[in-house]
Amino acid sequence: MYSKHLKINNKRIGKNQKIMKKGIVVLLILIAAIPFFSCSSDSTEEPMLIIKFKFDENQVRLNNLGQPSTVASGNAAQSPIFNAISSHYIELAPNANTQLGSGTIIYHAPETNLGGATAIDFSRSKIVAEDEVFLKIPLRDVAAGSYEWMRVSLSYQNYQINIRHQNVDYTGTLASFVGFNTYITEFNIGNNLFPVNGNRAQGYWAFALNNQPYSSSGQAPAGSTTVPNPIEATSPIPRNLNTCVVTGKFSNNLVVNGNETQDVIVTLSLSVNRSFEWHEINADGKFEPSIGENVVDMGLRGLIPSYVR
Numbered sequence: 001m002y003s004k005h006l007k008i009n010n011k012r013i014g015k016n017q018k019i020m021k022k023g024i025v026v027l028l029i030l031i032a033a034i035p036f037f038s039c040s041s042d043s044t045e046e047p048m049l050i051i052k053f054k055f056d057e058n059q060v061r062l063n064n065l066g067q068p069s070t071v072a073s074g075n076a077a078q079s080p081i082f083n084a085i086s087s088h089y090i091e092l093a094p095n096a097n098t099q100l101g102s103g104t105i106i107y108h109a110p111e112t113n114l115g116g117a118t119a120i121d122f123s124r125s126k127i128v129a130e131d132e133v134f135l136k137i138p139l140r141d142v143a144a145g146s147y148e149w150m151r152v153s154l155s156y157q158n159y160q161i162n163i164r165h166q167n168v169d170y171t172g173t174l175a176s177f178v179g180f181n182t183y184i185t186e187f188n189i190g191n192n193l194f195p196v197n198g199n200r201a202q203g204y205w206a207f208a209l210n211n212q213p214y215s216s217s218g219q220a221p222a223g224s225t226t227v228p229n230p231i232e233a234t235s236p237i238p239r240n241l242n243t244c245v246v247t248g249k250f251s252n253n254l255v256v257n258g259n260e261t262q263d264v265i266v267t268l269s270l271s272v273n274r275s276f277e278w279h280e281i282n283a284d285g286k287f288e289p290s291i292g293e294n295v296v297d298m299g300l301r302g303l304i305p306s307y308v309r
Contacts, residue, residue: 047260049106049142051090051135052267053128055082059271062302066230066247075296076285077274080159080174085270086127087134088120088179089153089245092254094145096231100238100245104143107135109155112183115199119183120155127156139260147254149231150305152268153245155179157298161276163209164286170209174276176298177204178225178244189215202242205295216289226275226299246270248303264309271302 057079063069071077086109093103110124128134157176162169173189177200184196189208192215203220222242229237229247237245254266277297278287287293 047139048136048263049139049256050133050263050265051107052131052133052265053085054267054269055085055130055272056269057272059269059273059302059304061271061273061275062226062228062230064226064228065232066228066302069301071274071277074279075277076280076283076287077277077297078161078287079272079274080157080161080276082130082157082159082272083173084127084129084156084158085154086125086156087152088125088155089151089243090135091151092142092145092147093149093151093235093247095148096234098149099235100151103149103151104145104147106137106142115183117181117199119181119199120179122156122177122182122184122187125156127158139256139264140258142256144256144258147250147256149247149249150254150266150268150303151245151247152303153179153243154270154300155182155244157300159272159276160210161207161287163207164284164288165214165290169286170212172207172209172212172214174298175206178202178298178300180242180244202244203295203298205298207289218289218295220295220298224296226297226301228300228302244299246300246303248305250305250307254305254307260309262309264307266305266307269304269306270300271304273301275299275301 060068088109090107091103091105110121111118112121126134155178159174160171161174163172175187175189180202182200184200186193186195189206192208194206194217202225206217208215225244227237227244227246231247237243278293278295281291281293282288
């Protein structure tokens with residue numbers, strides 16, 4: 001009888017030990033999870049300044065002085081369909097008297113001297129599509145102030161254009177380098193590889209037909225890239241620098257006070273209204289590089305910055 005009870009008690013003890021072990025395991029898991037839940041509930045991301053691009057073919061077409069403009073006589077132009085873009089420099093300016101470089105610089109792309117003179121390093125450039133985040137930085141890194149203007153130096157564009165060859169219309173992709181100077185190792189458009197291994201001045205371009213075995217490259221005339229600056233009279237952009245610094249005004253000043261609790265998203269709306277321009281040989285409004293029609297301007301035609309909190 002005693003042996004029987006002993007066996008029963010041993011079974012109960014064993015069962016209780018198993019229950020206790022399970023309980024200890026569960027308790028240990030809960031204890032281990034406490035820091036995780038505590039951190040998750042207490043931590044919040046700090047407010048950020050976020051920059052995105054938008055392309056608008058209906059936005060007013062401006063000249064270098066920020067005034068409405070038409071296509072020059074003897075030229076033709078089209079509004080390209082943008083795939084991607086990159087910027088070299090972004091600056092917030094408090095007012096129309098703020099000189100270039102005297103505002104709050106929030107972005108400066110990597111540069112290199114591998115090609116000799118200082119140039120934008122294309123291999124390290126950030127290239128984005130419309131509405132994709134180009135820049136995201138903590139608002140605490142932006143100097144407090146009230147900003148009326150924004151300056152954006154554009155460096156690279158990639159877009160679709162239409163061309164004509166032997167009376168047949170095609171669609172192709174153009175890579176446009178509008179920065180002051182760009183060091184390029186190589187790049188591709190579809191299956192077309194363009195080895196450069198050197199610096200290229202503002203206005204260098206390369207083109208390839210979509211799904212067709214044709215490609216070409218060239219150089220727009222020096223100083224021909226349009227760079228709209230509505231405050232040229234008070235804050236000029238030195239033309240000898242060949243920088244593609246497009247200037248635009250906020251409808252309401254962007255105010256940064258250093259106490260922000262939420263993100264500020266800035267959208268840079270760029271006018272692509274007939275921004276791809278060429279000199280015509282056959283005056284038909286069709287870009288025909290095979291007969292010697294050359295690109296003369298690839299500059300963006302205006303900037304309208306806006307923001308939401």
